[in-house]
Amino acid sequence: MCGIARREENEMTLDGLSRAERQAQTRERLIDVARQQFLKHGYAATSLDKVAIEAGFSKGAVYSNFAGKEELCMAVLDEIHAEQTEAVVDAFSGPGSLEDKFKAFSTWAQTGLGNPRWTALEVEFAAVARHSPYVANALTERHRAIASAIADLIRTVTEREGVTLKQGPEDTAVVLLSMGIGLGALRSLDSQLDVTVFADAMRALL
Amino acid sequence: MCGIARREENEMTLDGLSRAERQAQTRERLIDVARQQFLKHGYAATSLDKVAIEAGFSKGAVYSNFAGKEELCMAVLDEIHAEQTEAVVDAFSGPGSLEDKFKAFSTWAQTGLGNPRWTALEVEFAAVARHSPYVANALTERHRAIASAIADLIRTVTEREGVTLKQGPEDTAVVLLSMGIGLGALRSLDSQLDVTVFADAMRALL
DNA sequence: GTCTATAAATCGATAGAC
């Protein structure tokens, strides 16, 4: 019934944040650091202890906010997926010719779909799915959603531009996604690989 | 200077194998079992102990024949690469129309290039390359050789059939390889994915 | 909710006997 109790009633702490906000902040900070480390060193080589320390917390904070390593990585991937999806939709939404769109898409592919770090994490994490039903279901779900979003985008653009595809939008989406993932995997090994082949191949497919 | 010594002089043991042959047999058996386990459970989830026991040896035998886990996995991948290369060259070497070739290639792609197990191992192992210079160099070398072999094949076939490509043979090879790896990675998660999109995309690219 | 301390298990790699 003193100051502390009142702050709790108001759900505010000294720095003007509610407890929920404070925890959300902790969670976001952990995801940020985890994202850096997962992308830099890969899934297996990243330890929860180092993530927590680097974020300014201890391992206990990780387990207070995530069920475990797998769930933390899924949170990281969800964040990346959201950014990627938004970026590619933006690239194709604006005005301009189809050729402009290809250029924009190509630019995005450099740091997005063909990104060695991201695709490498994605496929390494897919290996975890073999002994973890949770990861298997979660990843399948996410990848289908991504393929579906790409297919929608392809449908919209082709209809607007009056282009006919050699394959259906869904199949084309799967092919593009495959190519991006594979190219990223190859680039994670061989950084000399040129990404422009990707944009060229895409023109050929449309 | 008795029976045993004579056998050693003849470099033969009781079962008619020289010591070199016997060791080669041990090595092959280890690679076979390692191949099964790496493909089934992935690189990280496979322990050298289980590989050795399953092969009828103990862990010491592994270290007598391989420098460590990485070298064992490279030996496995080299074996797979050799088989894959032979298979795809065979598919395109025989007589028949270009359409027959596509059918043969498509069939091979189902168990070969788009094979979920193999590509999953390949990309998971690529993650190891980030902290192992040995793996990084070895994998880069192998992948360049594979891309080069595919490019040669494309060159041969297109010249013979009088087809002109939209991209050069080398670029087309990289795209096909990327697509196969990515498709395999996706299929390792989502077994419902259809591989025929791969053959269709290939037609579009040629 | 976060921290400290610790449990618990795994696995790669090595040393020495045979």
Add this chain to the structure above:
DNA sequence: GTCTATCGATTTATAGAC
């Protein structure tokens, strides 16, 4: 060359204090 025994280093995950 192979086996047995063990080291050593990690790391995930949990229990209890605050």
